Amino acid sequence: KAGVTQTPRYLIKTRGQQVTLSCSPISGHRSVSWYQQTPGQGLQFLFEYFSETQRNKGNFPGRFSGRQFSNSRSEMNVSTLELGDSALYLCASSLAVKRNHEQFFGPGTRLTVL
Amino acid sequence: KQEVTQIPAALSVPEGENLVLNCSFTDSAIYNLQWFRQDPGKGLTSLLLIQSSQREQTSGRLNASLDKSSGRSTLYIAASQPGDSATYLCARTADSSYKLIFGSGTRLLVRP
Numbered sequence: 592k593a594g595v596t597q598t599p600r601y602l603i604k605t606r607g608q609q610v611t612l613s614c615s616p617i618s619g620h621r622s623v624s625w626y627q628q629t630p631g632q633g634l635q636f637l638f639e640y641f642s643e644t645q646r647n648k649g650n651f652p653g654r655f656s657g658r659q660f661s662n663s664r665s666e667m668n669v670s671t672l673e674l675g676d677s678a679l680y681l682c683a684s685s686l687a688v689k690r691n692h693e694q695f696f697g698p699g700t701r702l703t704v705l
Numbered sequence: 706k707q708e709v710t711q712i713p714a715a716l717s718v719p720e721g722e723n724l725v726l727n728c729s730f731t732d733s734a735i736y737n738l739q740w741f742r743q744d745p746g747k748g749l750t751s752l753l754l755i756q757s758s759q760r761e762q763t764s765g766r767l768n769a770s771l772d773k774s775s776g777r778s779t780l781y782i783a784a785s786q787p788g789d790s791a792t793y794l795c796a797r798t799a800d801s802s803y804k805l806i807f808g809s810g811t812r813l814l815v816r817p
Binding site: 626633697 | 736
């Protein structure tokens with residue numbers, strides 16, 4: 592079974608631009624979450640989607656948004672990029688059944704903002 | 706504030722040693738606790754998940770325990786190998802949501 596895939600793997604953008612990252616969950620997984628990882632702040636939760644609905648959102652500005660499609664694939668968008676948005680963006684998927692919330696992560700997208 | 710603390714921040718051991726990584730959390734209202742490993746520049750690999758009704762989980766040389774009353778989880782690695790060198794992260798969910806709250810990790814180096 593294929594794991595969580597994320598595209599692109601690397602991105603270089605300049606301040607003020609916008610970027611869209613894509614995540615394909617493990618087949619059959621309905622929950623997709625996004626995290627930002629930086630050396631200073633560690634791993635921080637961005638948002639979680641289930642059945643095309645955002646169920647939970649972290650403490651990030653409105654420049655960070657996301658969506659989920661009917662096939663459970665998800666995208667996140669960051670508008671008006673800032674230098675501080677440089678980070679590894681990780682996507683995780685979960686089968687989302689009963690009390691088993693085990694989450695499986697993709698390889699991440701490394702975003703560099705110049 | 707829901708905080709997760711991991712001690713030590715870094716650990717260097719010779720190959721073959723048994724070792725324990727610690728994870729503590731401030732809120733005992735835990736739903737799930739999950740241990741991950743992360744290799745440099747890579748994503749996270751799930752190691753073990755402990756549900757709140759469980760006390761421990763085992764996978765191969767790894768054993769994770771959960772003590773909700775003391776707000777602690779430990780990851781035990783038996784007979785460590787150089788391939789175990791990585792950063793180990795614990796993360797909890799506080800409710801039925803999927804929001805993981807991560808510790809800052811323990812960077813492990815197993816010397817040949």
